[in-house]
Amino acid sequence: MESKGGPVDDQQVDLGTAWQQIVEDLQPNQRAWLRPSVPVTLHENTAIIAVPNDFTRNQLEGRLRNHIEDALTEGFGREIRMLVTVNPALEDSTPPQVDESTDGSVALSTHDHSPFEPTPAPRIEQQEPAGGGERRPSALETRLNPKYTFETFVIGSSNRFPHAAAVAVAEAPGKAYNPLLVYGESGLGKTHLLHAIGHYVRSLYSNAKVRYVSSEEFTNEFINAIRDDRQDRFKRRYRDVDVLLIDDIQFLEGKTQTQEEFFHTFNTLHNANKQIVLTSDRAPKRLEALEDRLRNRFEWGLITDVQPPDLETRIAILRKKAAMDRLTAPPDVLEFIASKIQTNIRELEGALIRVTAFANLNRQEVDMTLAEIVLKDLIPEGGEPEITHALIIAQTAAYFGVSLEDLTGPSRGRHLVMARQIGMYLCRELTSMSLPQIGREFGGRDHTTVMYADRKIRQLLAERRAVFNQVSELTNRVKMQARQS
Numbered sequence: 001m002e003s004k005g006g007p008v009d010d011q012q013v014d015l016g017t018a019w020q021q022i023v024e025d026l027q028p029n030q031r032a033w034l035r036p037s038v039p040v041t042l043h044e045n046t047a048i049i050a051v052p053n054d055f056t057r058n059q060l061e062g063r064l065r066n067h068i069e070d071a072l073t074e075g076f077g078r079e080i081r082m083l084v085t086v087n088p089a090l091e092d093s094t095p096p097q098v099d100e101s102t103d104g105s106v107a108l109s110t111h112d113h114s115p116f117e118p119t120p121a122p123r124i125e126q127q128e129p130a131g132g133g134e135r136r137p138s139a140l141e142t143r144l145n146p147k148y149t150f151e152t153f154v155i156g157s158s159n160r161f162p163h164a165a166a167v168a169v170a171e172a173p174g175k176a177y178n179p180l181l182v183y184g185e186s187g188l189g190k191t192h193l194l195h196a197i198g199h200y201v202r203s204l205y206s207n208a209k210v211r212y213v214s215s216e217e218f219t220n221e222f223i224n225a226i227r228d229d230r231q232d233r234f235k236r237r238y239r240d241v242d243v244l245l246i247d248d249i250q251f252l253e254g255k256t257q258t259q260e261e262f263f264h265t266f267n268t269l270h271n272a273n274k275q276i277v278l279t280s281d282r283a284p285k286r287l288e289a290l291e292d293r294l295r296n297r298f299e300w301g302l303i304t305d306v307q308p309p310d311l312e313t314r315i316a317i318l319r320k321k322a323a324m325d326r327l328t329a330p331p332d333v334l335e336f337i338a339s340k341i342q343t344n345i346r347e348l349e350g351a352l353i354r355v356t357a358f359a360n361l362n363r364q365e366v367d368m369t370l371a372e373i374v375l376k377d378l379i380p381e382g383g384e385p386e387i388t389h390a391l392i393i394a395q396t397a398a399y400f401g402v403s404l405e406d407l408t409g410p411s412r413g414r415h416l417v418m419a420r421q422i423g424m425y426l427c428r429e430l431t432s433m434s435l436p437q438i439g440r441e442f443g444g445r446d447h448t449t450v451m452y453a454d455r456k457i458r459q460l461l462a463e464r465r466a467v468f469n470q471v472s473e474l475t476n477r478v479k480m481q482a483r484q485s
């Protein structure tokens with residue numbers, strides 16, 4: 001979408017796309033009055049949006065600001081603020097049309113030929129800026145996390161097979177194994193593999209439409225589509241893709257109507273030789289509240305599991321993570337962390353971040369003494385107690401002296417926002433809940449808000465001693481309570 005007046009640069013094209021997506025994701029009534037708004041430009045970290053009147057500006061700057069800024073921040077991978085200007089000329093301009101193709105999928109299918117014709121020079125094309133020649137979709141459109149690629153995925157005996165299957169599927173979508181189903185416990189890299197398939201398909205076949213979605217989002221969108229009487233659009237959204245990546249299908253359990261819809265989506269895609277990749281926390285035969293016919297479909301292709309990584313792989317993952325995030329930690333410390341945290345890679349990464357953050361705040365080198373202190377707090381004697389989101393929310397509210405309603409409510413006071421973000425971060429760290437699940441427990445927030453909170457607190461841990469202390473103290477309280485109950 002072009003902004004009105006002035007040449008369009010790369011950033012404007014991206015802001016336009018991001019804006020379309022944000023508008024499209026709003027409630028229908030909000031969407032209606034935001035239609036005439038125009039994304040003007042992205043200047044450094046400020047997105048300037050023009051609207052036709054003060055009413056729209058008040059709406060944007062009021063109740064929608066946080067949601068929109070979170071979505072922009074997520075889309076651009078850096079903190080973006082919104083500045084709203086009023087341009088009365090927009091009052092009678094034709095509302096910008098939202099192109100169905102930008103509703104979340106990679107939509108470059110302006111060509112007639114098969115989407116799986118390889119891109120002539122994939123690597124080079126991938127690096128071309130958006131807006132130069134054929135437009136490449138932004139990460140916001142594809143909803144793929146740029147960090148989750150095959151390049152950043154460490155291969156070991158625990159994940160060699162699912163990794164190889166994932167690569168094979170990305171190289172020959174719809175041909176190698178269909179569907180591919182990867183299952184395994186929380187934090188072992190299933191989502192990472194799913195996103196990596198999406199990135200790799202995009203780099204190989206620039207015309208392919210790829211859609212990533214968690215089964216919770218699929219369910220929510222389905223419910224909304226029924227509510228808004230937009231089932232046709234929903235069907236197109238999921239049936240008009242070349243590669244469908246569905247995360248955490250265990251959430252479909254017990255949801256009969258959504259399963260029915262998914263069954264038809266599955267059949268349509270499979271009949272058309274479109275690739276389907278699924279992840280689950282259990283083997284399909286253990287998804288007891290799933291209809292037999294759906295379970296049966298899952299068994300048509302390849303089912304493979306990810307196991308907890310062995311020590312060597314855990315060390316290799318920590319090395320890669322340290323190099324990527326420029327965290328300095330000597331080999332003995334990495335080995336120490338890897339030896340202590342054995343079953344969840346998210347926790348493994350979390351421990352490395354805590355150790356390096358602690359050193360940074362104390363202006364100390366990362367060494368064994370320091371690592372032992374930090375990990376002692378993190379890993380209690382006698383194993384991990386069961387920690388629930390309810391416990392985290394209750395302890396977080398008590399710690400920050402706020403009510404449960406406020407913590408999970410809409411208020412955006414500074415103190416509350418920080419408490420809420422720390423609560424979300426702890427749910428991510430200490431439970432195996434998915435992002436949408438956490439969002440729901442914190443007052444029905446979007447999963448991108450949780451992702452942003454998690455990222456922000458990780459960053460603040462290294463920058464602000466107060467935050468580090470609060471998070472450490474609160475973690476201890478939560479674990480202590482969990483052990484007592």
Ligand SMILES: Nc1ncnc2c1ncn2[C@@H]1O[C@H](COP(=O)(O)OP(=O)(O)OP(=O)(O)O)[C@@H](O)[C@H]1O
Pocket residue numbers: 148152153154155159184185186187188189190191192193281317345346349432433434
């Ligand atoms: N083999 C690996 N190499 C590098 N990083 C990994 C690997 N496996 C997992 N990770 C990292 O561990 C973290 C957790 O992985 P991911 O979110 O993919 O797990 P998951 O199995 O989908 O968990 P959940 O079921 O809780 O969603 C991510 O930051 C991911 O990048």
